[in-house]
Every structure is written in structure tokens, then in C-alpha cells.
Amino acid sequence: xxxxxxxxxxxxxxxxxxxxxxxxxxxxxxxxxxxxxxxxxxxxxxxxxxxxxxxxxxxxxxxxxxxxxxxxxxxxxxxxxxxxxxxxxxxxxxxxxxxxxxxxxxxxxxxxxxxxxxxxxxxxxxxxxxxxxxxxxxxxxxxxxxxxxxxxxxxxxxxxxxxxxxxxxxxxxxxxxxxxxxxxxxxxxxxxxxxxxxxxxxxxxxxxxxxxxxxxxxx
Amino acid sequence: xxxxxxxxxxxxxxxxxxxxxxxxxxxxxxxxxxxxxxxxxxxxxxxxxxxxxxxxxxxxxxxxxxxxxxxxxxxxxxxxxxxxxxxxxxxxxxxxxxxxxxxxxxxxxxxxxxxxxxxxxxxxxxxxxxxxxxxxxxxxxxxxxxxxxxxxxxxxxxxxxxxxxxxxxxxxxxxxxxxxxxxxxxxxxxxxxxxxxxxxxxxxxxxxxxxxxxxxxxx
DNA sequence: ATCCCGCTCCGCCGCACGGGGGAGGACCGC
DNA sequence: GCGGTCCTCCCCCGTGCGGCGGAGCGGGAT
Numbered sequence: 001x002x003x004x005x006x007x008x009x010x011x012x013x014x015x016x017x018x019x020x021x022x023x024x025x026x027x028x029x030x031x032x033x034x035x036x037x038x039x040x041x042x043x044x045x046x047x048x049x050x051x052x053x054x055x056x057x058x059x060x061x062x063x064x065x066x067x068x069x070x071x072x073x074x075x076x077x078x079x080x081x082x083x084x085x086x087x088x089x090x091x092x093x094x095x096x097x098x099x100x101x102x103x104x105x106x107x108x109x110x111x112x113x114x115x116x117x118x119x120x121x122x123x124x125x126x127x128x129x130x131x132x133x134x135x136x137x138x139x140x141x142x143x144x145x146x147x148x149x150x151x152x153x154x155x156x157x158x159x160x161x162x163x164x165x166x167x168x169x170x171x172x173x174x175x176x177x178x179x180x181x182x183x184x185x186x187x188x189x190x191x192x193x194x195x196x197x198x199x200x201x202x203x204x205x206x207x208x209x210x211x212x213x214x215x216x217x218x219x
Numbered sequence: 220x221x222x223x224x225x226x227x228x229x230x231x232x233x234x235x236x237x238x239x240x241x242x243x244x245x246x247x248x249x250x251x252x253x254x255x256x257x258x259x260x261x262x263x264x265x266x267x268x269x270x271x272x273x274x275x276x277x278x279x280x281x282x283x284x285x286x287x288x289x290x291x292x293x294x295x296x297x298x299x300x301x302x303x304x305x306x307x308x309x310x311x312x313x314x315x316x317x318x319x320x321x322x323x324x325x326x327x328x329x330x331x332x333x334x335x336x337x338x339x340x341x342x343x344x345x346x347x348x349x350x351x352x353x354x355x356x357x358x359x360x361x362x363x364x365x366x367x368x369x370x371x372x373x374x375x376x377x378x379x380x381x382x383x384x385x386x387x388x389x390x391x392x393x394x395x396x397x398x399x400x401x402x403x404x405x406x407x408x409x410x411x412x413x414x415x416x417x418x419x420x421x422x423x424x425x426x427x428x429x430x431x432x433x434x435x436x437x438x
Numbered sequence: 439a440t441c442c443c444g445c446t447c448c449g450c451c452g453c454a455c456g457g458g459g460g461a462g463g464a465c466c467g468c
Numbered sequence: 469g470c471g472g473t474c475c476t477c478c479c480c481c482g483t484g485c486g487g488c489g490g491a492g493c494g495g496g497a498t
Contacts, residue, residue: 122341157474170424172454185477192456202484203455204423205389211430376444391484404447411486412444421454422485 005032006124009050009081011043011066012058017109021056024113031120040064044072052081053124056107059087059098070101082123150213152197160197163190167203168210224251225343228269228300230262230285231277236328240275243332250339259283263291271300272343275326278306278317289320301342369432371416379416382409386422387429 008025010018010033018036025031035050037043040061047055055073057066064072066085074080084105085098104123107116156164159180166176173191177184191203200206210216227244229237229252237255244250254269256262259280266274274292276285283291285304293299303324304317317325323342326335375383378399385395392410396403410422419425429435 118341118344122337159475167423168427170419170421170427172421174454182475183477185479186475188456189476192458195456200389201456202389202391204386204426207423207426208387208389211435216430378445393484401445402447404449405445407486408446414486420486 005030006054006120007032007034007050007052008120009033009035009037009043009047009052009055011037011040011046011055011061011069012086013038013061014058017058021116024116025120028117031117038062040066040069040072043069044076047073047081048077051079054120055081055083056120057083057085057103059085067098067101070098070103074102084119084123149215150209152199152209153213153215155197156194160190160194163187164194164198164206164210164215167191167194168207168216222249224249225273225339226251226253226269226271227339228252228254228256228262228266228271228274230256230259230265230274230280230288231305232257232280233277236277240335243335244339247336250336257281259285259288259291262288263295266292266300267296270298273339274300274302275339276302276304276322278304286317286320289317289322293321303338303342368434369428371418371428372432372434374416375413379409379413382406383413383417383425383429383434386410386413387426387435 008031010021012018012021015038018038022033022036025033034052035046037046038061041064043055043057043061043066044064057070059066061069070083070085073083082104083102084107085101085103086107086109087098088109105119107119162180163176166179171179173187174184176191177187180187191206194206195201195203198206198209200209227250229240231237231240234257237257241252241255244252253271254265256265257280260283262274262276262280262285263283276289278285280288289302289304292302301323302321303326304320304322305326305328306317307328324338326338381399382395385398390398392406393403395410396406399406410425413425414420414422417425417428419428
């Protein structure tokens with residue numbers, strides 16, 4: 001069962017990293033590096049030209065980063081490569097973005113050569129492997145849970161934001177006033193502004209908007 | 220580089236499934252089925268005896284299901300096997316539970332033999348593979364985003380639940396009444412019950428509770 | 439047959455809330 | 469200096485909301 005070699009594109013802004021990766025991967029007979037890129041934009045065009053099976057994509061790159069490049073590749077190409085996103089720290093928020101962008105895999109730079117090779121073979125050969133729709137669903141849920149905040153969030157002034165947060169904990173105007181150390185009339189003014197800017201008629205609607213907008217994420 | 224064979228335990232309540240899995244896996248020289256179990260409890264004891272490298276765990280089993288068995292195995296054994304959870308439908312809520320329980324992999328029953336074998340080799344050989352802490356973090360976030368609903372959720376009657384959902388979209392009592400096809404007085408009664416059962420004084424507080432309790436997950 | 443519960447309504451009352459005004463002071467940029 | 473924004477606070481008024489008590493009706497349990 002001899003398969004054609006796995007075609008790989010490397011995208012990393014540091015030449016040394018690319019060289020190291022190429023050395024590791026080229027040592028395997030079934031792997032073949034067919035292109036390199038130093039920027040996100042370059043990665044997109046190189047992938048479009050070389051049509052690899054797998055792309056190793058660094059997150060931090062000048063210009064368009066690896067995440068955006070991943071999005072663009074998956075959006076543009078009809079049969080995109082499996083994209084493995086590479087980063088240094090595992091607890092990066094990049095992880096979520098990478099999965100959401102459609103990355104097939106996620107790899108740490110500190111990974112040893114064996115792990116790297118195995119990961120490449122894995123994503124290349126598997127149509128749907130270990131975490132098929134599961135990860136996708138989790139990432140989608142993450143996206144649903146952390147949507148892009150609406151425009152009105154930015155328009156809220158500092159005080160109005162405070163008031164909205166307190167509103168969204170179920171406090172009355174009087175309680176908010178005490179909590180903020182101002183008069184009730186002031187709170188009423190801020191509440192009115194919040195209602196206007198959020199397009200709500202109720203404080204209840206404003207609270208709903210706050211939650212739906214992810215404004216209350218983090219207490 | 221000849222390694223010792225990968226020791227595998229199969230846990231599935233259907234004998235035919237176990238037989239089929241054993242047939243597929245035994246055909247590979249580097250795989251060895253060292254035990255079978257038909258229930259979750261049995262799986263725990265068999266794994267404890269046989270000390271396999273990998274356990275294929277069906278979710279639906281009489282008594283303790285695969286998820287609980289996974290939890291117990293990982294909690295009890297010092298060097299637990301890599302557990303691959305097997306189920307029929309990929310959009311099961313089991314997926315989240317499996318990942319949260321600490322399953323190393325997730326496999327669909329419709330997977331072909333090649334995928335199955337590859338998955339087993341994969342989880343067996345990899346200390347930390349493609350989605351190391353990423354999946355764990357996502358699953359943890361899922362757990363945080365979907366906490367166990369408070370007791371009052373169960374106490375709500377059907378109508379009260381409907382009213383709460385409509386409240387939590389920012390509707391007034393009159394609008395809820397129209398939306399439900401009942402009189403405003405009826406809605407007031409239900410609202411009062413909801414406030415009492417949720418321990419809220421406001422409709423606003425009730426809405427907050429609804430969101431915090433994950434009551435509004437899914438629009 | 440009885441009780442309990444859920445769903446459906448009614449009236450009355452007090453009040454926090456929201457709308458519509460206005461006003462003064464602090465800060466910033468042109 | 470002057471306009472703009474933000475924060476602060478005031479009054480009046482209408483009303484949606486929530487608390488209280490009561491009532492009829494149907495179904496399931498005992």
C-alpha cells in the first residue's frame with residue numbers, strides 16, 4: 001500500500017524554523033515539502049500554487065497572521081489542504097481562533113520531531129478522524145458564546161457600561177445608585193442613555209441585549 | 220523499531236460489535252485485544268485487571284454507561300489507558316461529556332476498519348497529540364457555559380417555563396399574553412409564580428437567573 | 439369522592455420605572 | 469474662548485409591573 005508522498009507547505013516568518021521543519025519532514029520518505037512562505041499573504045498564494053495536502057501555519061506572522069491566512073485559504077480554495085496551526089504557547093487564545101477558522105490540527109512548537117511527523121501524517125490521511133464534528137461543534141459553540149460585540153457596545157460611555165452591568169445583575173436604580181455612590185437621578189439618566197443606545201424600551205430588554213451580546217461574559 | 224503490541228480492551232454491550240471489533244483489530248500484528256466487557260462496571264474491572272494501552276468504550280451500556288466508566292477508570296487507575304469513546308451519532312451530547320470525562324478520542328461506529336485501526340494506533344502512541352489542552356480547554360469552557368441547572372428549573376411548570384422564556388426575550392406581559400394566546404391576567408399569575416420559584420423580585424432578576432442558569436441556551 | 443395541582447382569569451393598590459424636559463460643572467480639542 | 473461630550477442632578481407625569489386575595493375548571497392521585 002504505497003501512497004504518493006504527502007505534499008506540505010511551511011508558513012513561518014522565521015527562516016530557521018522553516019529550515020528545521022523542512023529537515024525533519026524531508027527525512028521521511030512519505031513526506032515532501034513543496035513550498036514555503038514567510039507571511040500570511042504569501043502562504044495563501046503559495047498554497048494556491050503548490051496545492052499541498054497539509055499546510056503548517058505559524059500563527060504569528062507579519063501582515064495577515066496564520067489565522068486569517070487559514071480562513072482565506074479555506075474560503076477560497078475548492079479543495080483546501082489540511083491546515084495545522086503552530087504556536088508557542090498552548091493556552092493562547094489563538095487556539096480557539098484556529099479551531100474556529102477551520103484548522104484541522106493544532107501543534108506546539110516545542111513538539112518533538114516524532115510528534116510533528118505523526119501529526120502531519122495524521123491530518124493528511126484522515127478524512128474524519130478522532131474528533132470529527134466534536135471539535136467543530138465545540139469551536140462553534142465557543143463562537144456562539146463569544147460573538148463579535150454589536151456596535152452599541154463601543155458607543156456606551158464608561159458610566160453607562162457600569163450601569164448596564166449592574167442592571168444585568170438585577171439591581172434596581174436605587175441599588176445601582178448606592179453601589180456607584182451617586183444619586184438615583186444620575187442612574188436614571190444613565191439608564192435612559194443605555195436604553196436609547198441599545199434600542200431597548202425596558203431595562204429588561206437591555207439586560208437581554210447585554211447577555212446576547214456577550215457583554216456579561218466574565219461575571 | 221519493533222514495539223510491543225498495543226493492548227486493547229473492548230467494552231460494548233452487544234456481542235456482535237465486540238466480535239467485529241476484535242476481528243478487525245486482531246488482523247493487525249501490532250494490536251492485541253486483551254479483554255472484553257459488556258457493561259460499564261465490567262469495563263472498569265476488566266481494565267483494572269488487563270491493564271491495556273487503549274480501551275474502546277461504548278457510550279450506551281446497561282448500568283454505568285461508558286462516560287461514567289471512563290471517569291471511574293481515569294479516577295482510580297494510576298496509569299490509565301487511553302480511552303476512545305465510541306458512539307453511533309456524532310451530534311450526541313455524549314461527545315461533550317466524553318471529552319470532559321477525559322476521553323482521549325472519539326470514534327463513530329460507522330467508521331471503517333482503516334480509520335478504527337489508525338485511531339487506536341494514534342491514541343496509543345501519542346502522549347499528547349493534536350489537540351492537547353485545546354480540546355480540554357474547550358470542553359472545560361463548555362462545562363462552564365453549561366452548568367448544572369439550578370433546582371428551580373425543574374420546579375417550573377410548562378406554562379411558567381414558556382413565560383420565562385418569553386420574559387427573557389424582553390417581552391411585556393401584554394405581549395407575552397398575545398404570544399401565548401391567553402389573557403394578560405393569566406400571564407401575570409405565571410410571572411408571579413416564576414418570580415416566586417426563581418427567588419426574584421423583578422422580571423429583570425428572573426431574566427438574569429434564566430441566563431445564568433443556562434436556561435436560554437438555544438435561543 | 440376527595441384532594442391537590444396546574445391553568446385560566448378577575449379587581450385593587452402602591453410604586454419603581456421610563457419619558458420628557460432642563461441645568462450646572464469638568465474636561466477636551468479646535 | 470467656545471462647542472462638544474460626559475457626568476451629575478432636578479421636577480412632573482403616566483403606566484407597566486408586582487403584591488394581595490379570590491375564583492372556577494379540569495385532570496391525576498389516593
